[in-house]
Amino acid sequence: MKYNSINPALFIENRKRFAAKMKPNSIAIIHANDMMSRNGDCHFAYRQSSDLFYLTGLDQEEVILVLYPDCPRGDKFKEIIFTKQTNEHIAVWEGYKYTKEDAAQTSGINTVYWLDEMQPLFNELILLADNIYVNTNENDRAVMDSPSRDVRHALQLKQEYVGHNFERAQPIFKSLRMIKSSYEIDLMQKACDITNSAFRRVLATTQPGMMEYEVEANVIYEFTRQGSSGHAYTPIIAGGKNACVLHYIANDMKLNDGDLLLMDFGAEYANYASDMTRTIPVNGKFTARQKAVYNAVLNVKKEAEKILVAGNNLLDYHKEVGRIMEGELIGLGLLDKKDVLQQNANAPLYKKYFMHGTSHHLGLDVHDLCHRYVDFEEGMVFTCEPGIYIPEENIGIRIEDDLVVTNGQPLNLMSNIPIEVEEIEELMNSEVVV
Numbered sequence: 001m002k003y004n005s006i007n008p009a010l011f012i013e014n015r016k017r018f019a020a021k022m023k024p025n026s027i028a029i030i031h032a033n034d035m036m037s038r039n040g041d042c043h044f045a046y047r048q049s050s051d052l053f054y055l056t057g058l059d060q061e062e063v064i065l066v067l068y069p070d071c072p073r074g075d076k077f078k079e080i081i082f083t084k085q086t087n088e089h090i091a092v093w094e095g096y097k098y099t100k101e102d103a104a105q106t107s108g109i110n111t112v113y114w115l116d117e118m119q120p121l122f123n124e125l126i127l128l129a130d131n132i133y134v135n136t137n138e139n140d141r142a143v144m145d146s147p148s149r150d151v152r153h154a155l156q157l158k159q160e161y162v163g164h165n166f167e168r169a170q171p172i173f174k175s176l177r178m179i180k181s182s183y184e185i186d187l188m189q190k191a192c193d194i195t196n197s198a199f200r201r202v203l204a205t206t207q208p209g210m211m212e213y214e215v216e217a218n219v220i221y222e223f224t225r226q227g228s229s230g231h232a233y234t235p236i237i238a239g240g241k242n243a244c245v246l247h248y249i250a251n252d253m254k255l256n257d258g259d260l261l262l263m264d265f266g267a268e269y270a271n272y273a274s275d276m277t278r279t280i281p282v283n284g285k286f287t288a289r290q291k292a293v294y295n296a297v298l299n300v301k302k303e304a305e306k307i308l309v310a311g312n313n314l315l316d317y318h319k320e321v322g323r324i325m326e327g328e329l330i331g332l333g334l335l336d337k338k339d340v341l342q343q344n345a346n347a348p349l350y351k352k353y354f355m356h357g358t359s360h361h362l363g364l365d366v367h368d369l370c371h372r373y374v375d376f377e378e379g380m381v382f383t384c385e386p387g388i389y390i391p392e393e394n395i396g397i398r399i400e401d402d403l404v405v406t407n408g409q410p411l412n413l414m415s416n417i418p419i420e421v422e423e424i425e426e427l428m429n430s431e432v433v434v
Contacts, residue, residue, distance in 0.1 A: 001059055001270075002227045002228070002229055003227055003229070003269055003270040004227075004270075005106075006057050006106075006183070006187070006270060007183060008057060008105070008106060008107060008108035009108070009183070010057070010181060010183040010184070011054075011055060011056055011057045011107055011108055012108040013181065014054055014055050014176065014181075015055050015056075015067065015079060015109075017176050018055060018067065018172055018173075018176060019067055019069040019078075021172045021175065021176075022067070022069060022131075022133060022167075022172070023130075023131050023167065024070055024130075025070045025128075025129055025130045025131065026068075026069075026070070026129060026130065026131035026132070026133055026167065027066065027067065027068040027071075027125055027126060027129040027131070027132055027133065028065075028066070028067040028068075028132075028133035028135075028169055029064065029065070029066055029132070029133070029134060029135070029150075029153065029157075030049070030051055030052050030055060030064070030065040030067075030135050030150065030169065031049065031052065031063075031064055031065075031135070031148070031149040031150045031153060032048060032049055032052050032058070032060065032061050032062060032063040032064070032149065033046070033047060033048055033049040033052075033061065033148070033149065034061070034148065034149050035061050045230075046060075046061055047271075048060070048271060049148075049150075050177075050271065050363075050364035050365055050369070051135055051169070051173055052065060053271050053364065054173070054176075054177060054364060055067075056081065056106070056107040056109065057106050057107055057108075058081070058083070058098065058103060058106055058107055059271070060083070060084075060097060060098055061084070062083065062084035062115060063081065063082070063083045063084075063098075063103075064081070064082040064083075064115070064118070065079075065080070065081060065109075066079075066080040066081075066082070066122065066125065067079055067133075068080075068125055068128075068129060071125065071128065072128060073124075073125075073128070076110070076111050077111065077121075077125060079109045079110075079111060080109070080111045080112070080113065080121075081103050081104070081107060081109050081111070081112045081113070082112075082113050082114070082115050082117070082118045082122075083098055083100075083103055083112065083113075083114065083115060084097065084114070084115050085114040085115070085116065086098070086099070100112040100113075100114075126157075126161055126164070127161075129164070130164070130165060131164065131165045131166070131167050132157060132161065132164050132165070132166050132167065133166075133167045133168070133169045133172075134150065134153070134154035134157065134166055134167070134168070134169060135150040135154075135169040135170065135173075136148070136150060136151055136154065136168070136169075136170060137150075137151075137170075138168070138170035138171075138174070138369075139365065139367065139369050140372070141367050154166075170369070173369055174369050174370060174371050175371070177363055177364065177368060177369045177370075178361060178363075178368070178369070178370050178371065178374075178377070178380055179377060179378075179379040179380060180363060180379050180380070180381050180404070181379070184272065184363065185379075185381070185404060185411075185413075187269060187270045187272040188269075188272045188273070188274065188362070188363070188381060188402065188413060189413050190269045190270070190272075191228070191232070191266065191267045191268060191269035191270075191272050191273060191274035192266075192267075192274045192276070192402055192413040192414050192417075193416075194222065194223060194226045194227075194228050194267040194269060194274070195265070195266050195267045195274045195276050195414070195417070196414065196416055196417045197222045197226060198218070198219045198221075198222035198223055198265070198267065199219075199263075199276065199278060199417055199418070200418070200427065201218050201219070201221070201222050202215055202218055202219065202263065202280075203280065203418065203424065203427040203428050204427065204428075204430070205218050206255070206261065206280065206282065206428070207255075207282070207283070207284075208255060208256060208257035208282050208283050209254065209255065209257075210254070210255045211252065211253070211254055211255070212237040212238070212239055212242075212250075212251040212252060212253050212254075212255065212261075213237070213251050213252055215237050215251075215255070215261070215263065216235055216237045216251050216265075219231075219235065219237075219263075219265055223267045226267075227269065228267040228268055228269050229268050229269070229271070230267075230268060231265060231266070231267070231268065232266040232267060232268035232273035232274060232275065232366050233265075233266065233273070233275070233366045234249045235249070235251070235263070235264065235265035236248055236249060236251075236262065236263065236264035236265070236277075237251040237261070237263050237265070238251075238261070238262045238263070238264075238396065239253055239254070239255040239256065239259050239260070239261045239262075239282060240253070240255075240256060240259035240260070240394055241391060241394055241396075242262075242396075243260060243261070243262035243279070243389070243395070243396025243397070243398075244389045244390070244391045244395075244396040245396075246355070246356060246389075255282045256282065257282060257283050258281075258282070258283060258287070259281075259282045259394065260279055260280070260281060260282065260290060260394075260395060260396065260397065261279065261280050261281075261282050262277065262278075262279045262396050262397065262398055263277065263278055263279070263280075264276070264277040264398065264400065266366065271364055272363065272364060273362055273363065273364070273365065273366040273368075274362075274402055274413070274414075275362055275366050275383050275385075275400060275402055276400055276401065276402070276414060276417065277385055277387075277398045277399060277400035278399065278400075278417070278418075278419070278424075279294065279297075279396070279397040279398060279399065280424055280428065281424075281425070281428070284425060284428035284429045285425055285428075285429075286421055286425065289393070289395070290395060290397075291421055292332060293332060293388055293390070293395055293397050294397050294399075294421055295421065296328035296329075296331065296332055296388060297328075297386050297387060297388050297397050297398065297399050298399055298419065298420075299324075299328060300321065300324050300325050300328055300386040301384055301385075301386050301399050301400075301401070303321075303324045304317075304321045304324065304358055304359070304384050304386060305384055305403060305409070305410055305412070306409070307320055307321075308359065308376065308382060308384060308403055308405060308410050309376065309405065309406075309408070309409070309410070310375070310376050310377055310378050310405055310406070310407055311375055311376060312375065312376050313373070313374070313375050313376065314357075314359070314372055314373075315373070317358070317359065317376075318357055318358055318359075321358045321386065322348055322350055322351075322354075325350045325353075325354050325386060325388075326340050326348070326349070326350045328388075329349075329350055329353055329354075329388070332388075334353055334388075334390065335349050335350065335353075353388050353389055353390060354386060354387055354388055354389070355389070356385075356387065358384060358385060358386055359382040359383050359384050359385070360382065360383055361380065361381065361382060362381045362382060362383055362402055363381060368381075376405050377405065378405055378406055378407055379404070379405065380404070380405040381402060381403065381404050381405070381413075382402075382403050382405065382410075383400055383401070383402055383403070384400065384401055384402075384403050385398055385399065385400030385401075386398070386399065387399070399419065401413070401414040401415075401417070401419075402414055
């Protein structure tokens with residue numbers, strides 16, 4: 001792995017918390033992600049199931065975790081890893097795979113079997129249990145075109161063990177993964193620090209005439225150099241009018257003198273995501289109008305941070321951010337105060353210029369598994385990303401940081417990333433090259 005070894009105490013604690021939420025005499029089965037075919041005999045780069053990684057730290061295909069906290073056979077069988085047995089052929093063609101000892105050391109699980117040893121023991125444990133927890137993708141943003149390994153196995157289990165009661169693992173994962181431990185915050189801070197380095201490289205190298213993909217190349221260079229596995233999501237490198245396309249990912253246009261460049265990217269480190277957006281002037285100097293709009297967005301972000309606190313909730317938070325945005329848009333001459341007072345509450349006028357939400361959960365997934373309708377709690381991590389988009393003026397500006405909810409003001413994991421107009425202009429016009 002490119003990242004440094006993670007203290008298995010993280011995964012031991014995560015399993016303990018998961019087991020505490022299971023019904024008595026229950027067994028849970030969590031699978032690794034499939035290898036995804038790209039073409040011919042090639043595969044896409046492998047990315048582990050966030051749920052399996054959360055409980056084990058194992059970052060390899062063909063792994064199954066079985067949890068049975070009340071197993072009557074004894075402690076040895078309360079936590080079991082089944083993994084693919086390596087051999088000389090695999091070592092030659094694919095390289096290193098976990099040994100039993102390595103899997104145990106990484107996960108903190110002492111009982112490790114090869115997959116071809118699984119069936120007799122697995123069947124016995126299932127028959128001892130009353131409830132079977134199966135794992136499906138219940139991220140409400142997910143669009144699943146094909147069943148995962150978890151789902152395929154769940155369907156098989158339901159056919160073979162028709163007398164058992166089946167339970168959903170995802171509500172447990174949602175309640176746990178929303179609250180980050182100190183270990184997780186440290187990993188996310190590392191991802192944010194790598195993103196900071198990439199952004200500073202962009203500031204030092206961007207100039208008119210470059211292609212958007214050249215900026216992207218500078219980003220991935222810094223990610224790779226510092227041990228990131230790559231982008232936490234498909235990056236947006238959007239110059240000029242492209243910045244008004246919210247999910248623009250072509251990244252293939254020329255950057256013109258006088259235009260703005262909106263960049264939404266984040267490094268992934270140890271499978272944990274960062275998510276940053278910055279908007280900069282291609283030539284290193286904001287125009288007066290660009291600066292005014294930029295500072296309006298920044299003001300909204302600063303005010304939003306003040307209410308991203310424990311006890312608030314996403315519904316009330318987004319309503320209040322919308323009210324703050326209305327004031328800034330009126331100040332920019334984009335909205336009329338009288339029209340705002342008479343607007344349809346279900347179709348606020350600010351949505352013409354700020355059409356997306358302000359914050360989403362962040363963690364192992366960039367849009368992390370969550371329950372949208374619970375109050376904010378200490379340890380939750382959110383993005384904060386207001387924006388203003390004015391296509392007729394060729395202006396699209398979004399600013400985004402990653403914030404940890406605390407008992408007071410949130411902890412900004414991106415506090416060291418340049419954000420003020422003067423800071424950005426100074427760095428872009430410096431002769432220092434990263």
